[in-house]
Amino acid sequence: VLVLLCSLRIPALEFEKLFLPHLDAAYNLARLLMRNRQDAEDVVQESYLRALRAFASFRGEASRPWILTIVRNTSFTRLRDNRSRADHAEYHEELHVSAGHTPEAESLGNERALAVERCVQLLPSDFREAIVLREMEELSYQEIAEITGVPRGTVMSRLSRARARLAACLKNSMGNSLLGGRTSHDL
Amino acid sequence: MTCDELNPLLNARIDDEIDPVQRSALDSHVKTCSACAADLLELESVRNAIRADMPYYTASADLRNQVRSALRGAEYLDRGARRTGWRVWGAIAASVALCALVTAPFFVNARSQRQFVAEELLSAHQRALIGRAWTSFRRTSTRSSMVQREAPVLATCYRPSYRRVST
Numbered sequence: 001v002l003v004l005l006c007s008l009r010i011p012a013l014e015f016e017k018l019f020l021p022h023l024d025a026a027y028n029l030a031r032l033l034m035r036n037r038q039d040a041e042d043v044v045q046e047s048y049l050r051a052l053r054a055f056a057s058f059r060g061e062a063s064r065p066w067i068l069t070i071v072r073n074t075s076f077t078r079l080r081d082n083r084s085r086a087d088h089a090e091y092h093e094e095l096h097v098s099a100g101h102t103p104e105a106e107s108l109g110n111e112r113a114l115a116v117e118r119c120v121q122l123l124p125s126d127f128r129e130a131i132v133l134r135e136m137e138e139l140s141y142q143e144i145a146e147i148t149g150v151p152r153g154t155v156m157s158r159l160s161r162a163r164a165r166l167a168a169c170l171k172n173s174m175g176n177s178l179l180g181g182r183t184s185h186d187l
Numbered sequence: 188m189t190c191d192e193l194n195p196l197l198n199a200r201i202d203d204e205i206d207p208v209q210r211s212a213l214d215s216h217v218k219t220c221s222a223c224a225a226d227l228l229e230l231e232s233v234r235n236a237i238r239a240d241m242p243y244y245t246a247s248a249d250l251r252n253q254v255r256s257a258l259r260g261a262e263y264l265d266r267g268a269r270r271t272g273w274r275v276w277g278a279i280a281a282s283v284a285l286c287a288l289v290t291a292p293f294f295v296n297a298r299s300q301r302q303f304v305a306e307e308l309l310s311a312h313q314r315a316l317i318g319r320a321w322t323s324f325r326r327t328s329t330r331s332s333m334v335q336r337e338a339p340v341l342a343t344c345y346r347p348s349y350r351r352v353s354t
Contacts, residue, residue, distance in 0.1 A: 028243055
């Protein structure tokens with residue numbers, strides 16, 4: 001009877017054990033792609049349900065890129081839906097972003113953090129996801145390429161252009177303090 | 188090559204995604220090219236700014252609980268509805284197999300023990316018979332032709348029998 005009960009519960013438990021530890025990573029990615037809390041939470045929940053349904057196709061590869069792929073695809077599907085709806089309602093992304101100084105970021109009380117986040121939020125979503133996956137999740141170019149479904153060279157050029165934009169944006173919002181403060185180590 | 192063209196490689200350099208040959212070529216170029224050196228410093232400062240100051244959003248306890256309970260609900264309702272059939276049978280088969288596996292050694296042992304006892308009894312019986320036959324043979328006859336005739340028979344009796352005995 002014990003075996004019977006255990007074998008019935010194993011897939012769910014195994015899934016939770018593998019993927020719940022990545023909930024923060026999933027939420028962070030969704031939060032930065034969707035740009036607001038409610039959408040991000042919806043995306044995360046939907047992604048985990050999708051992941052559970054797709055669990056049979058999981059072959060024991062790295063679990064974090066696997067769940068992040070689903071989060072990323074769910075986010076983009078939802079963004080596309082939102083955009084097609086927003087086109088009718090004359091939705092302005094720029095307005096939305098500048099109005100969206102989040103309580104989370106404000107509570108840090110840190111100007112730098114606000115500026116950095118704002119600059120990241122202003123990036124186009126392709127660039128933003130590359131930056132999040134590279135700088136916050138510290139994934140390799142190959143893993144990012146697999147998650148975003150583009151060649152490795154595209155990941156490299158996206159990161160390059162994203163960082164160029166970030167540099168310009170940060171200089172703009174913080175003056176030269178960015179370059180003044182953090183050039184401690186050389187090659 | 189201009190510094191703009193090199194920019195993706197500079198990115199690969201700070202991300203450590205560049206092969207050693209390109210890397211040493213790039214490094215020696217950067218040493219002589221002040222524009223590229225400045226670009227590289229800028230890239231590093233951008234990266235450091237993000238790594239140091241970008242807030243990492245964490246899932247709230249509410250979200251965690253919601254996800255967990257949604258997963259459990261989905262596991263039993265959605266997925267369960269389609270697959271309960273083979274999963275239940277699989278579970279039953281697994282438990283039966285496990286029971287069999289656990290109890291099998293007892294059956295096997297018991298059986299071989301019975302067989303062992305039977306064989307012991309039989310060979311004791313054979314030895315007794317042979318002993319009696321031999322002494323009566325020694326008593327009744329000392330002719331060598333008799334020994335030659337009887338010896339193979341005795342040899343077969345002495346050979347311990349491992350064949351299964353039906354008792």
